[in-house]
Amino acid sequence: MKVLIADDHPLVRDALARVLAGLDDGLEVAEAGDGHELIAQLEAQAFDLALVDLLMPAMNGPEDIRRLRQRWPALSLVVVSGQVDPGIVRAVLEAGAAGFVPKTGAADVLVVACRTVSAGGVYVPPHALLALRDAHAPARRDVVLTPRQQDVLALLMQGEPNRRIAQQLGVTEGTVKLHIASLLRALRARNRTEAVFRARQLGLTGH
Structure with a gap:
């Protein structure tokens, strides 16, 4: 796995790299200190994951x-930020980040x-989810799911258990x-039943 860590504080980059060291035996880490270096790194090589500070230069x-x-x-983007206001979290996810x-x-x-x-x-x-709920953020009708998430959702809506879903999709x-x-998380549901209910409310049917 190739990971790009973009933050304007070298100590933060070093700390994030140390935390991720155990994630993958073959982990390769590159760093960027500002938005310009971030773009330059992405243009120079392909990364599987980028950890990005939201407010660096x-x-x-x-x-x-x-x-x-x-x-x-x-590219999978995860924002790592000290800005935890519910509106910021929501905006980051709606902009396409895969995590906060x-x-x-x-x-x-x-x-x-x-x-x-x-x-x-x-x-x-x-x-952060609790904060979003406390802010009474309205349910989004533009929830974007990955193709694999759509596959899983479709089987959940058919009432399939985890074992059958794994067999049908060829995964563990x-x-x-x-x-x-x-x-x-994406549907802001507490369990499978609520997830299916909310998916139907939003007009999501999986594949």
Whole structure:
């Protein structure tokens, strides 16, 4: 796995790299200190995952996340930021980020986030989800799911258990659980039943 860490503080980049060291035995890490270096690195080589500070120099918040997603649609972007306002979290996700991790969070949160995103999911830490609910953010009708998430959702809506979903998709049950967890976050649901109900409310049917 090739990961790009973009943050204007060298100590933060070093700390993030150390946390991710155990994520993959073959992990390759590159660094960028501002938005210009971030673009230069992305133009120079392909990355599987990018951890991006939201407010570093030459980086102007969620709109730049949207531009990055448009230019490199296959790149998984996780915002790592000290800005945890519910409106910022919501804007970042709507701009196309696959995850949001507060800099105040524990190291294992970052690992869980990267694993979830690498499996095709979307990660938002629990307390950020609670903050969004507390802010009474309206349910989005433009929820965007990955093709694999749509496959899992379609089988959930048919009432299939994890074992059958894994068999039909040719993946492990552990991978299915990761996809279901990401669906619950994306749909702001507490369980499978609520996820199916909300998906139908939003007109989502999977494939």
